[in-house]
Amino acid sequence: MAEFLLSKLAESVVSQTVQRITDLLIHEAASLRSVKEDVLLLKDDLRSLWAFLKDADSKQEHDQRLRDLVLQVKDVAFDADDVIEIFILKVTSSYVKAFHNKNVRIQLSFVRKRTRGIFRRMQNYGIESVAAEGTSSTAELQRSLRRSSPNDDEDHDVISLERSTRALTAELTKEEDRLCIVSIVGMGGLGKTTLAKKVFNSVKQHFDCSAWVFISQRYVPKDILIEIFKQVDSSFENTMKFGNNKYQKQRYLQEMQEHELIGLVKAELKQKLYLVVLDDIWRIEAWDSVKRAFPKGKKGSKLLFTTRNREVATFADPLSSQIEPPFLTLEESWELLQRKAFTRDIVGDGSCPLEFIDLGKEMAQKCGGLPLAVVVLGGLLSTKNSLDEWKKVMRDVNSYLSKQESRQQYDGVHEILALSYHDLPYYLKPCFLYLGNYPEDYGIPKRKLVRLWIGEGFIMTQTEGMTAKQTFEEVAEGYLEELINRCMVQVDKRDHTGIGVKTCRMHDLMRDMCTLKARNEIFAQIIQQHESNMSINVSATSFQHSGNSHSRRLVIHPGCDLYWDTHPTCTYFGMHVANASWVNQVHPNLRSLLCFGGALSLSALRLSNFRMLRVLELRVVDGSKIPGAIVPYNMSKEDWNDVRIDELKDIETLKDIPSSVLFRYDALNKLINIRNIGIDFEGSSNDDVRKVLASPIIQSGRLQSLNMYISSGDGFPSLESVSSCHGLSKLNLKGKLLEGMHSNNNHTLQFLPASLTKLILWRSNMEQDPMPVLEKLPNLRFLRVGSDAYRGSTMVCSTDGFPMLETLVLFDLVFLKKWTIEKGSMPSLKKLTIDEVSNLEMIPEGLQFVTSLKELNIVGMDNSFCDKLQVKNGIEGEDYYKVRHIPSISIQI
Incomplete structure (x- = not known):
């Protein structure tokens, strides 16, 4: 099936290149003016190749000619991208003269010549027509x-x-x-x-x-x-x-x-x-x-x-x-492995000899609870009669699971799992392979993942089914949901809404299949801990069809030696390096450098080697100064001084931005696509706060997440403007909330939109109990109130209040003495944390009726409060009956 997979991945590579060229023609029109006609002709040639690849079928899976052609298609697409981007780089850096225009035309002409040659060979081989002829014997x-x-x-x-x-x-x-x-x-x-x-x-x-x-x-x-x-x-x-x-x-x-x-x-x-x-x-x-x-x-x-x-x-x-059938436990996996490995005609009752048990259980665990893997492995072990043979299988279980056992009922495990990969539309294939970059058992954050996909150029603006109003992040999240719906990716944690994905992960065997496909495609070069201190010869494992065999993606896993300094041990690209074998994989056309563990000095990034870099994921060490071309994910206030924020018209997420920056160059009225923003109002006047709240950023109705911080002054004025944010899901307010300024002394919290699912209030200094207002929010799932957010002594949660609330955190509410929970309140609550509410007299009586509660955390409360909730020497504390129904109770005095 390897050639089929090559054609499908090449299809996605070419489609991305076509889209990339289209975007460049739009956004870099001035730079490309002198070579526009050549670029358009190349785009048309690539579209022709794309059309062929979309129609390619697994009929050709054993055709070596097709394999060679598909690999050449990938190289042509990469080269086309390189030629155009390097040209733009030189133009924008004022490094272009007339002969550069001529030179780029020659290069584009050469790429087009290669493209036409590939297309002619396809026609000569009759490959273009085989898709309709049927399917291959191997597939059948x-x-x-x-x-x-x-x-x-x-x-x-x-x-x-x-x-x-x-x-x-x-x-x-x-x-x-x-x-x-x-x-x-x-x-x-x-x-x-x-x-x-x-x-x-x-x-x-x-x-x-x-x-x-x-x-x-x-x-x-x-x-x-x-x-x-x-x-x-x-x-x-x-x-x-x-x-x-x-x-x-x-x-x-x-x-x-x-x-x-x-x-x-x-x-x-x-x-x-x-x-x-x-x-x-x-x-x-x-x-x-x-x-x-x-x-x-x-x-x-x-x-x-x-x-x-x-x-x-x-x-x-x-x-x-x-x-959905559950994965097998280790005990169940071992039981099934014994059934398959030791049949009754070999061993009397089908049980395992004692000397095989430890080794067998270890191999059963390698199957990750997947019944098919256990059955395939058991069938293989049934042909191995000695302990030495079992040890040999154990040394390389994964390779045995990936092989096809043609004499058995099942194909190799990897081939069964790969059927899901074959079925993916072309635009999802690189997104799936990208997941293989992450280390084993890694909880992959959704927000970071979708941004990396966007940075890599995987999210297509012309994908079938995409609506004109969808943002790149929304489309990327849709891609992830599709992979989850296809059972190729597992949800690890849900977000505050209880519906969206916070982190995801892959089953170990699905990841093994993914990394195998990615390696065969030279999709990414992954440096793991055991490889980081040895030289790695990529060319030895790469296809020798052309000189363009390096991956465009370099991934460094946790535990690797990332030291890059000027201590002389060897020289690389004119620079002395020490213990940095991973730099051998750095090449001028590298597009992505992902460092998932450890920290890296940025001295390397000053090399011209990184001129084509699009995606950079790392932690910085040694106080390295960030190169001017990079806008970091977490920006100190000083970093904003040189940023023309008003020019980032398509930006959707801004974290911890000083409010003063928003007033430069009329950015308040230009950043109309913002979906997630965190604003620091330190040193701002109340008038500035009102202007921000009245700006299109807030009033557009596009916001999904809003964090605002006021550490001094009069605090937040009316939140009435926030009521127009009908899509707002997360709200974090740090600072004083003004009360009693509305008619009938209504609380300013009344203006919070019904769409809220997560709310954090701290240092609000409220005198009125916020619960009567907050408990009416129909979709609220997470509530955190603390650090003097409420300064009253009593708090009441009413019957039928907080219908969807799942997590409640109360912390540092030093004035609160009595908390009442009426029967029927918080029917969905699963987790409750009471942290340093030092004057609270007792746990609420009504907590005994919150039968949905699964976890109670008591932190920093005095001994008398905690003793009432515990059983000591067989004697129940006086409040224990209120919490006896809770499966998990944690008390930290």
Whole structure:
């Protein structure tokens, strides 16, 4: 499948280059004026290659000529990008003369010549027409190996599916007065089909008729409909088995039109209680092509999907439940491994000899709870009879899991997981491969990830389905959601809304597959700890098709030696370096340098080597001065002095910006695309605060996150202007809030928008209890009130208040003595923290009725308060009954 993957990744590379050239023609029109015609011609040539690659099919997967051509396509795209960017760099640095125009035309002409040569060879090989001819024998073999049947004997592979089995059985036997579609979702190898078979065989007698059809990525609607009809029409089976013309009806069905088959199946099912399984359905289009064949049927009729794509399940039936089998525990993995590795005919009762146990458990853990991996590994170990052979397998488990075991029922684990990669649209492939840059077991922050994708140029402005009003960040977040829905990426933590993603991660085996594909594509060069002090010869593992074999992306993992100094040990690009073997991978066309661990001196960045760098992720050491061309993520106030903030018209996020900067060059009225902003009002007058609150930044309604800090003066004036921020999700206010200035002495907090999901108030100096206002916010999930935010002695949370609140933090409220929680308040609360509320007399009585509470943290409270909440020497404290229902209680005196 390697050549197929190459063509798909090359497709994304070329598409990005075409988009990049389009953007440059728009934004760098003046710089490119003298060579515009040449650039446009090159763009047209690349579009022709792109069209070919979009139509390329895995039919050519063993064609070495195609492999070579695809690699050349990637190089041409990279070279085109280089030529144009270097030219712009020279123009903008006033380093261009007439001969440079001539020189760039020569280079562009050479790139175009190479492009036309590639296209001619494609035509000569007839590659452009093979996509419609069918699929490769290897791809067909892979699908046939995976083709499922409810009669397959997989009892040996069923481990710990009790909970999922009960849930699925309940869904399939539930009598609802509509056609329900139940879905089993999850990543490849999780046991979806195994679960479906187990339940299908146990409940099918409950139905008048049933059918099981394998769909796969390359489905044919007509074949699906025929197979369903054959299984649900008993008379057809009788004809096939006992009729004199047993193939006549089959031939008749094959000659029918698709719409006729839909009518035939529909008529057969209309009066029946039926169950139909569509196993391994990948796309919404597959369901659309056959859904008209399924009538409501008798009450309780069901369809069952197995799919890797949650979008398919949701689209088909938004009201129905989705069941996701859990990963195996270590104990369950070991039990399954024993079943596969030690069959009864080899070892009496199928149990493992004692000397194999420790090694076996260690290998079981390597499978990451993925049933397919355990089964494949167990099948391999069943052929290894000695401890030495097991040790050999243990030394390189991953390579064994990635190999295809052609004599077994399953392909290699990597190949099964790679099917999800094959199915990705071209624009998602680089986004997925980028995730392989992160270290193993790394919680990947969504906000940083989407910004890196944007910086890399992965987010296309002309992607299918993108609306004109969407920002790059919104599109990137959509890409991540699509990868999550395809079960290729796992949600690690949800954000304050409880819906959005805060961090994500990849299953170890999915990451292994990802990094393998990325390495084969020279997508990124990753320097890991064990490699950082040894020389790495990339060219030895790179394809020798051209001189452009270096990756454009260099990634340095935690634990690597990043020391780069002037102590003489060796010389590199005219500079002395020490213990810095990673610099061997630095080359003039490097686009990204990602340092995920340790800290790096920026002296290296003054080298001309980094002239093409687009993305830089690192921590700075040694007080290194940041080069002027770099705008750092965290900017001290001094850093803002040389920044023309008004020219950043498309910028969406600004952190900790001094308010004075916003008044320069009328930036307040120009930064209309801001979505997230943090403003420091230190030294500003009340008039300045009012001007900012009345500016388009606030009034546009685009804001999603707003942080404002006032450490002195009269504090915040009325928050009435914030009420127009209907999309505002996060609000952080540090500073005094003025009270009693509104009619009927209404609280200034009344103007907070209903869209808020996270609110932080500190140093607000409020005299009125804020809870009666805040508890009416319908979407609030996170609330933090502290540092003298409230100076009153009593606080009340009313019945039905805070309907969605999940996390509440009270800290440093030294005046608060009595807190009342009425029954029915905070019905969704999961986490409560009371931190240094030193005069609070007791835990609220009503806390015993907050049954949703899972975690209580008590910090910095005195002994008498804490003793009431604990059990000592078997004796319960007097307030223990209020908290006994909470699973996790942490007390730090």
